[in-house]
Amino acid sequence: MRLIFAGTPAVTIPALDAIADSQHELVAVVTRPDAPAGRGRRLVRSPAGAWADERGIEVLTPQRPREPEFQERLRELAPDCVPVVAYGALVPPSALEIPKHGWVNLHFSLLPAWRGAAPVQHAVLHGDEVTGASVFELEAGLDTGPVYGTLTEPIGPHDTSGELLERLATQGAGLLVAVLDAIADGTARAHPQPADGVTLAPKLTVDDARIRWGDPAFGVDRRIRACTPAPGAWTTLRGDRLKLGPVRAVANAAPLKPGELSVERTQVLAGTATTPVVLGEVRAAGKKPMQAVDWARGLRIQAGETFE
Template sequence: MRLVFAGTPEAAVPSLEALVASRHEVAAVITRPDAAAGRGRSLRPSPVAVAARVHGIEVLAPQKASAPDFLDRLRVIDPACIPIVAYGALIRREALDIPEFGWINLHFSVLPSWRGAAPVQRSIMAGDEVTGATVFSLVEGLDEGPVLGTITERIRPDDTSAILLDRLAGLGSTLLTDVVDHIEDGDIGAVPQPEENISYAHKLTTEDGQIGWNRPAFAIDRQIRGCTPAPGAWTLLEDARLKIGPATIAEDSTLEPGHLGVGKREVRVGTATTDLVLGDVQAVGKKQMAAADWARGTRPADGTVLG
């Protein structure tokens, strides 16, 4: 079956690779235009664009997915189906109607839970024990289309959003390819999403990363892991931001919430329950380093309060 694949970030690359290796033909990819990145802010192609060019696949990078010249090119290619993974732009009806079997979206949650932009981050921050991936028929409503396939995956105690997303991207690529196989074989049907237990995964902002130390240690741990690597969890130390990496929940409580305790081998912060033992931290303008090394260089006073 002739496909066009739509996707942009690194998390979409495993699905592209799986489809290229499948029995189907990937005639082109759709991705976001080159974007400024790095210290020099030079324009760079998306990870999906890079992977497509390695395979000699045509790359379509319209400013808008409704652009007439883009839609005309898509009609010429005439894909039977368009699998989409984290493309990053809205697809309007005029584009949705082009492929015979529509657009099918791989989303990194078990729908209808965590519709929206940040399902992996929000599931960790909410303390979910299980998440997964869903392939559904794309419609104009936000992640509302009927479901074609689902997998589940346990969220591990040390999962950050990056680690969990990487795992789901691999598992989801197999699911997506399997669904495309069954679409071609004509032996799959879409099931409407339930009307209950709907939740939304709004995009995280920098403010979502600010730690409130008067919360329980387990909640702060989830927040840190959900915000790692982006937008990053942080706290204030003397009005300057200090980025906080994944920490360890201590078994005892020795400090008041937000109070810093510096030992020879570890740095702790008090919470509403037990202490958190800091892992890596990063001060403004500095490299990321182990908290104990940071404390030896900075020498914060014992009992310093973070905010």
């Protein structure tokens, strides 16, 4: 089939590689417009766009997929199908109707669970033990289309959302190509999503990433892992913001008040509503990450100091 791929961040690269190695012809990549990045705020191509540039593949960067010029170019390119991974913009029905076999989206959850922009982060935040990926037909609703196929993936007790997403992106790429192959040979069958079990996964905000030390230890652990690497779990001390990496709960430590710090020879503990947690990496604003013990010694943390 003639394909146009729609996607933006680095998580799309495994799918692009898999499609490039498949029997299908990739004629263009649709991605979000170049965006300012870095200290100089220089315009930077998205990872999906840069991948296409390196291979001499046409890149389309509409501000909105409803633009008539963009849709006219889609018609000119005449794709049979548009596979999608984390494109980042709503596609109107007028664009969905252009490819013969529609737009087929790889989503990183077991639909109808965790519809929305941050399915992996919400799966980790809510303590799910299993997640997966779904390939479904894109329609006007939010991740509501019929599903062609799924795969499952266990969530380990120490998985961050970044680590889990990396695994799902790699495995999901194979699932996406398998669905495209089935569409091409006429054997693909999409099944409506069940009405029960719908949950929503909106993008996590910076406020969502603030650590609630009054939560139980498992809640603190999940929030930090869910927000690693983005948007980055954070707290404050002495009025300054700190980002924290994953922590480890300890069952036999002396109790501490929520957020209270205890600096030991080989570790730094912080109190929660239940048992304390051992801090991992700490990153102060404008500084490189460092181990919590080194951070605490450099800052000369006093007994009884508490995260705010």
